[in-house]
Amino acid sequence: MTGGRSGAIGGVEWQTSLLAKWFAARGWRVSMLTWDEGGPPEEVIDGVRVIKICRRDAGLPGLRFFHPKWTGLVRAMRAADADVYYQNCGECVTGQMALWCRRSSRPFVFSAASDADCDPHLPELRTRRERVLYRYGLRQADRVIVQTLTQQRRMRECFGRDAVVIPMPCPGPGDGQFQLPSPQTERVLWIGRVRPVKRPDRFLDLAAACPELQxxxxxxxxxxxxxxxxQRRAVTLSNLTVHGPVPRDRLGAVYQRAAVLCCTSDYEGFPNTFLEAWSYGLPIVSTFDPDGLIASRQLGVVVKDVAEMAQAIRALLSSPDRYRQMSENARRYYLQNHTLEVVMPRFEALFREVAAQVRERRAES
Incomplete structure (x- = not known):
């Protein structure tokens, strides 16, 4: 189960689907709970049992939070009958799932999706109900997973929770398909959800500041x-192309055409786009640096504002040797830390451990 408001498919949803399919292929009985967007109430996709909760807009305003959303979630969790329940992204569902798991003596594992989940102000949770339920779920979780050391520290300082760091998985091109990118393409890529916190307006400012680049x-x-x-501003910039959503099976070509990935966000977790870019050897020029990795491992350049971003991109694209070194660093870091072969066994070990501990508690009681 993944959280979030938008209903769009982003990095959290993609990574959760990767986990589900990998575990199913390993012989685990995997269920995924989703909103009902058509089709039968249950179906099996790539070996994963998909259980529909209800339509996102079902029920009466003011009451739908309790029925059919909460009651539908309980019904779906009961139907899944899992040994471990896993949820990614802080929201009210975190508390709802934790409450059911506690009453049903089932282990609950929560995974933080971004730095916002580790911020005591919970900037992504707009209502008191969401914040109360999220804090409850965090307290009751049998394990908390985070993506970075910074998130681990913040979880301990702000919520009193110990957390385990597990990098997120990302499929990428194999050695036979991989080619180092070239700075000569002079194309700068921004990819993600177009939301205020991602600051896409900075990317448009950057395009205006660098008319010689695409x-x-x-x-x-x-x-x-x-x-x-x-969209209104984009039509005034001849060197900017707004592509809209791109199917996942075509994203590889998008990364291969680019010379640099640009991140303009105020805050993130560990963006899936970073992992995808590094899998293709793309350096990143970013306002956000998870655990200081970009700077310390020379995976790109960290900047404070649009002016620094423009300067960093121009300098990088005009320095072939430096560009090649960062590109090789990016690919190496990806292979060592984020392939499915490296990451997935760590999730499997954690799930086995927490399931065994809960079984022991049941036996003792």
């Missing part, structure tokens, strides 16, 4: 104020 913005566009502003 810029590609990839991500779903909705009818909210942020997306409409981006």
């Amino acid at each position: 810029f590609d913005l990839v991500g779903p566009l909705f009818q909210d104020d942020c997306c409409q502003m981006i």
